[in-house]
Amino acid sequence: MRIMMSADWFYPSQMGGPSNAIYWQAKAMARAGHQVTVVATSQDIPSTVPTSRWLTLACGRVMYTKNPHFYLPFAHIWYAVVAIRQAEVVHINSLFYPSSVVLVIAARLLRKRIIWAPHGELSPSALIYRSRLKQGLLRLFRVVSKDVIFHSTCAAETVHIRQHFGHNALVQELENMMEMAPARTRKPEPYLLFIGRLHPIKAIDRLLETLSESAIFRNGAYSLTIAGPDTNNYRTYLEELVKTWELTEKVTFVGPVYGDQKEQLLANAYVTILPSHSENFGNVVIESLAQGTPVIASTGTPWQLLETKRAGCWVDNNPSDLCHAIEQFLRLSVDAYASYRQGASELARRFDIHANVAQWERFYEDALG
Known part of the structure; x- marks a missing residue:
């Protein structure tokens, strides 16, 4: 099978979960014997990664395009259209990145099967940002999306x-x-631990408010570590909240973490907290579970499995409910906590892409069928 994938951010970029998710998906399909081509931008990748030329990587053939500006992806469009000509399936990642609709139109003209993945961009919490522009674009997208297959990661996104x-x-x-x-x-x-992009949609301010109201947290030995890249100076706002709520001695910002440092941070944590207003998935949940660390996730995420598999909590992110869930965890006995860690490790196996690559193969085969 010949698959072409378009991505605005792509590994080794760490600007959000999709940059890794698309890479893992491409790598698994390439390892399974399929021809995978990825056209991505060079945004947020190390300077040591070659740009504007084809690279053969574990995930297939990859082009990191160098564009005049991130939102003027002329090179990205050019190389992607060239790649589309050779593909059977075209998988466009992102709705609102400027190249996406152009590539959908190009793929339709070339009579290719198209898969379009919003990656959470249609959630109400995401659409409030630049809402007028997005509503206008959605009207255009509805015109060009006939026969397009949308990839959804959960029932809410569907x-x-x-x-x-x-x-x-x-x-x-x-x-x-x-x-x-x-x-x-x-x-x-x-x-x-909170780990992820520092952005208002992640509701880190709600988490800080919650902890400021918890006597168990304030008076106990536990602290909060916040890890991840800043977005639009949101970290400064959070640091002001920390001072306002007198949590300076209890909250630490460590910035972006990658690789072994990230995995060790997840492994050592008592619990990972994802309080987001909205997530179409939340890769960090799986990353935490893989290290045996339970997760408290908001009901704005599709992680009810944390409750049913006894691997964490799925709770509304209002301060009262979130505080109750966190304090429940802080009160767990040693044996009860060990049971949650075991549940976390067992649940993680469900999301191993190399063990479950047949599901993606069927996904693409169904699209072609």
Whole structure:
């Protein structure tokens, strides 16, 4: 099978979960014997990565395009159209990146089967940013999306897609999967962990408010570690909140973490917290579970499995409910906590992309069929 994938951010970029999810997906399909071509931008990749030439990597043939500006992706469009000509399936990642609609139109003209993945961009919490522009673009997208198959990662995202593209929109639902990092030797430390992009949609301010109201957190040995890249100076706002709520001694910002440092940070944490207003998936949940660390996730994420598999909590992110869930964890006995860690490790296996690559093969075969 010949698959062409377009991505705005792509590994080794770490600007959000999709940059890794698309890479793992491409790598698994390439390892399974399929011809995979990825055209990405050079945004947020190390200077040591060659740009504007084809590279043969573990995930297939990759081009990191050098564009005049991130939002003027002329080179990205050019190389992607060249790649589309040789593909059977064209998988466009992102709705609102400027090249996406151009590539959908090009793929339609070339009579290719098209898969379009919103990656959470249609959630109400995401659409409030630049809402007028996005609503205008969605009207255009509805015109060009006939016969396009939308990739949804969860039931909520399927609902969002059909709200905007109609009840007859073609949607295939398949959870994100990932390449599992080896379990690290745990050196337990008394910290709660938020790890991810620092952005208002992640509701980190809600988490800080919650912890400011928790006597158990304030008076106990536990602290909060916040890791991840800043977006639009949101970290400064969070640091002001930390001072306002007198949490300076209890909250640490460590910036972006990658590779072994990231996995060890996840492994050592007592619990990972994802309080987001909205997530179409949340790769960090799987990354935490893979290290045996339970997760408290908001009901704005599709992670009810944390409750049913006893691997964490799925709770509303209002301060009262979130505080109750966190304090429940801080009160767990040693044996009860060990049970949650076991549940976390067992649940992680469900999302191993190399063990479950047949699901993606069926996804593409169904699209072609």
